[in-house]
Amino acid sequence: xxxxxxxxxxxxxxxxxxxxxxxxxxxxxxxxxxxxxxxxxxxxxxxxxxxxxxxxxxxx
Numbered sequence: 231x232x233x234x235x236x237x238x239x240x241x242x243x244x245x246x247x248x249x250x251x252x253x254x255x256x257x258x259x260x261x262x263x264x265x266x267x268x269x270x271x272x273x274x275x276x277x278x279x280x281x282x283x284x285x286x287x288x289x290x
Contacts, residue, residue: 238262 236257237243249257256265 236262 234243234245236245236249238251238253238255238261242253243255243262244252245257251257251262254264255262258265
């Protein structure tokens with residue numbers, strides 16, 4: 231097994247071509263670090279149609 235200069239120092243890094251290690255760290259160009267999780271999409275309405283009241287609603 232060759233010594234990868236990107237290893238975090240444990241000697242157990244297995245780094246793929248994308249720079250991801252088996253432990254969850256990723257090469258940021260300078261060092262191995264944990265990358266932040268991607269932001270979740272904001273919750274929105276599932277239906278794109280506007281809310282409308284049935285005809286005659288609100289009439290007395």
